[in-house]
Amino acid sequence: LADSTTLDQAEAVKGSDLVVICTPLGAYETVIQTIAPHLEAGCIVTDVGSVKEMVIETLSPHIPDGVHLVPGHPIAGTEHSGPEAGFPELFQDRWCILTPTPGTNANAVEHIAALWQTAGMKIEIMEAKHHDHVLAITSHLPHLIAYTIVGTATDLADDLKQEVVKYSASGFRDFTRIAASDPIMWRDIFLNNREAVLDILGRFSEDLTALRRAIRHGEGETLSETFTRTRDVRRKIIDAKQDK
Amino acid sequence: LADSTTLDQAEAVKGSDLVVICTPLGAYETVIQTIAPHLEAGCIVTDVGSVKEMVIETLSPHIPDGVHLVPGHPIAGTEHSGPEAGFPELFQDRWCILTPTPGTNANAVEHIAALWQTAGMKIEIMEAKHHDHVLAITSHLPHLIAYTIVGTATDLADDLKQEVVKYSASGFRDFTRIAASDPIMWRDIFLNNREAVLDILGRFSEDLTALRRAIRHGEGETLSETFTRTRDVRRKIIDAKQDK
Numbered sequence: 001l002a003d004s005t006t007l008d009q010a011e012a013v014k015g016s017d018l019v020v021i022c023t024p025l026g027a028y029e030t031v032i033q034t035i036a037p038h039l040e041a042g043c044i045v046t047d048v049g050s051v052k053e054m055v056i057e058t059l060s061p062h063i064p065d066g067v068h069l070v071p072g073h074p075i076a077g078t079e080h081s082g083p084e085a086g087f088p089e090l091f092q093d094r095w096c097i098l099t100p101t102p103g104t105n106a107n108a109v110e111h112i113a114a115l116w117q118t119a120g121m122k123i124e125i126m127e128a129k130h131h132d133h134v135l136a137i138t139s140h141l142p143h144l145i146a147y148t149i150v151g152t153a154t155d156l157a158d159d160l161k162q163e164v165v166k167y168s169a170s171g172f173r174d175f176t177r178i179a180a181s182d183p184i185m186w187r188d189i190f191l192n193n194r195e196a197v198l199d200i201l202g203r204f205s206e207d208l209t210a211l212r213r214a215i216r217h218g219e220g221e222t223l224s225e226t227f228t229r230t231r232d233v234r235r236k237i238i239d240a241k242q243d244k
Numbered sequence: 245l246a247d248s249t250t251l252d253q254a255e256a257v258k259g260s261d262l263v264v265i266c267t268p269l270g271a272y273e274t275v276i277q278t279i280a281p282h283l284e285a286g287c288i289v290t291d292v293g294s295v296k297e298m299v300i301e302t303l304s305p306h307i308p309d310g311v312h313l314v315p316g317h318p319i320a321g322t323e324h325s326g327p328e329a330g331f332p333e334l335f336q337d338r339w340c341i342l343t344p345t346p347g348t349n350a351n352a353v354e355h356i357a358a359l360w361q362t363a364g365m366k367i368e369i370m371e372a373k374h375h376d377h378v379l380a381i382t383s384h385l386p387h388l389i390a391y392t393i394v395g396t397a398t399d400l401a402d403d404l405k406q407e408v409v410k411y412s413a414s415g416f417r418d419f420t421r422i423a424a425s426d427p428i429m430w431r432d433i434f435l436n437n438r439e440a441v442l443d444i445l446g447r448f449s450e451d452l453t454a455l456r457r458a459i460r461h462g463e464g465e466t467l468s469e470t471f472t473r474t475r476d477v478r479r480k481i482i483d484a485k486q487d488k
Contacts (some may be wrong), residue, residue, distance in 0.1 A: 026464075075414050079478075095411060134407045135414065137397060142415035145389055148452045150474040152444070153381060155451075163378045165480045167339060170319050170379065171386035173481060174418050180478035183471035190459045190467055200396070201456055205449075207399075208392045212445055215434045220270075223434055227427035230394040234323075234424035236409045237417060 010034045013043075018111075021047035021059075025188035028055060032062040041066030044108045048074055050135060050185075052099040052128035054192040060101075068108035073097045073131065074116055075139075079180040092120035099128040136196035140189055141204060143178055144197065147186070150179040254278045257287075262355075265291035265303075269432035272299060276306040285310030288352045292318055294379060294429075296343040296372035298436040304345075312352035315372065317341045317379070318360055323424040336364035343372040380440035384433055385448060387422055388441070391430070394423040 013019050013035045021031055028049070039045065045067060049055050052071050063069045076094040078085060096116040100109050113123045126134075153164050153172065164172060190197055214222035237243050257263050257279045265275055272293070283289065289311060293299050299315050307313045320338040322329060340360040344353050357367045370378075397408050397416065408416060434441055458466035481487050 075411060094413065097411075134404070134411060137400070137404075138408050138411045138416040139414035141396075142393065142419055144455060145393060145419075145452070146415075147471050147474050148455055149386065149389060149448060150477050151470050152385075152448045152451045154473050154477055155447070156381070160378070160381075161477075164382050165477065165484050165486065167319060167341075167378060167382045168481050168484075168486050169338065170383035171390075171422055172382040173486060174422060175386055175389075176474075176478040176481055177487075178415055178418060179471075179474040181471075183468045183475070186471050187464050187468040191462055191464055194459055194462070197459060198456065201452075201459075203399070204393060204396045205452070205456075207396045208389070208445075208449070211388060211392055212442065212449075215438055215445075216442060218435055218438070220431050220435055224427045224431040226395050227391050227423075227425075227430050229398050230391050230420075230423040231427070233394050233398055233405075233409065234420040237412050237420055240409050240412075242409065242412050242417060243421075 011038055014038045015040060016043055018115075019043060019045045021045070021049070024182075024185045025049050025051060025054065025192045026184070028058045032059050036062040036064060039064050039067045042068075044068045044070055044111055046070045046072045046112050048072060050139065050189050051193040052097075052131045056099070056101060056128055068105045069101075070104060070108050070112040071099045071128065072112055072116070073099070073135075074119075074121060076121070079177050081182045081185065089120075091116065094121055095124055096121040097124045097126050097131050099126055099131050101128075132193050132196045133199075136193055136200045140193055140197050141200050143181065143186060144190065144201065145204070146175040146179040149175050255282055258282045259284060260287055262359075263287060263289045265289070265293070268426075268429045269293050269295060269298065269436045270428070272302045276303050280306040280308060283308050283311045286312075288312045288314055288355055290314045290316045290356050292316060294383065294433050295437040296341075296375045300343070300345060300372055312349045313345075314348060314352050314356040315343045316356055316360070317343070317375065318363075318365060319383075320365070323421050325426045325429065333364075335360065338365055339368055340365040341368045341370050341375050343370055343375050345372075376437050376440045377443075380437055380444045384437055384441050385444050387425065387430060388434065388445065389448070390419040390423040393419050 019035065019039070021028060023031060041064070045059065045063060047055055050073060052073060055071050056069070059069055074091060074094065074096040076091050098109060098112060109125070117123060149172070153161065156164065168176065211223065211226065263279065263283070265272060267275060285308070289303065289307060291299060294317060296315050296317060300313070303313055318335060318338065318340040320335050342353060342356060353369070361367060397405065400408065412420065455467065455470065
């Protein structure tokens with residue numbers, strides 16, 4: 001379902017074995033209300049959204065008896081959206097997290113796992129709440145930080161802004177890529193994973209304030225200790241072959 | 245001068261036409277005190293440090309009459325340090341900023357410009373204070389943010405930390421690369437560009453607090469507006485061919 005809000009093609013799901021919802025999270029309620037009356041027993045409904053607990057809360061009440069809900073999150077993609085942004089290796093060796101609820105039909109979960117495995121993905125089954133917590137750290141906070149720093153630069157005077165672009169290779173550039181991601185998709189992610197994002201954002205803000213204080217008071221040891229500890233995580237990512 | 249604090253080879257500068265200081269900023273005072281008595285008239289002293297105003301304040305009082313100080317900052321490099329981290333294209337088409345003071349011998353500036361141009365760099369002459377302001381935004385703040393977010397993840401419980409590594413490709417990974425940079429070099433950058441870094445960090449923190457508030461109160465429009473504005477900067481970086 002590429003587009004969502006005006007689904008006069010809702011009947012297209014009639015007789016479908018599989019329905020994959022691929023819209024911003026904010027459209028899920030409308031989508032499921034529109035298609036639910038046409039879902040037939042045995043059909044599997046899955047999705048690709050970046051938040052899972054809210055997805056289950058939104059979709060579950062509308063899923064008819066005999067229809068299976070298998071929420072999914074293929075973790076792959078670039079800052080570009082839409083079908084044209086796809087490429088053959090997009091899913092290769094990436095993780096796909098499925099978050100079925102305890103009662104979910106095991107066969108339906110197997111089918112969705114097989115679908116993503118065919119595309120080259122590795123499968124992980126996880127509790128929805130835990131997924132949202134992990135992704136808040138690995139994906140949602142980094143995106144929020146990137147959007148913020150690029151936003152801060154955008155508010156600078158025009159001549160300074162031009163120089164920021166000119167010398168962006170010194171670090172800033174790395175943030176602009178992920179800050180070019182789809183605004184509506186990301187708005188909905190933050191609105192639908194509020195608690196987990198605010199929790200990790202609170203920790204981040206505390207840590208940033210501590211470093212800010214260390215800079216103001218010239219506490220070199222606090223800085224070098226922090227900067228040394230962080231190298232270890234990078235090494236682990238390289239060891240796990242997730243650095244490219 | 246690859247190493248700095250114990251320079252019994254200080255006399256090596258005797259009769260040199262050119263001295264390039266390439267140490268963390270915190271070592272400059274010791275380096276210049278050690279080599280100054282051996283500098284001969286006509287010699288050019290330059291450096292590659294990431295902060296320029298403090299460099300001028302530190303070095304200038306020790307530069308003998310007839311010796312020329314041309315502070316420089318070749319903006320190139322990766323998260324790796326040391327001679328082994330070099331590669332043939334390192335400086336190709338990157339910017340090198342020189343920050344001579346008004347009285348500096350124009351011929352000496354020309355020589356240093358020619359040196360970096362030979363390595364493939366483009367030259368920009370800039371006032372030291374302005375350099376420090378621009379780099380605080382394009383380089384120092386991004387590094388501080390990256391160090392902070394990776395540090396926040398490092399403080400998580402061990403099992404959660406393993407999952408952060410596993411799913412790092414969803415955004416977090418981009419931050420770990422620059423947070424793997426040399427800790428002593430970066431400690432000294434923050435200690436020596438304190439005012440400019442604290443200024444831009446203050447703006448960043450305000451902006452982050454505003455987004456945090458928007459998430460807490462479910463203000464979707466604030467989020468999507470911010471996320472839309474930031475796309476423009478990315479486009480300008482791509483237009484300026486600084487995206488790779």
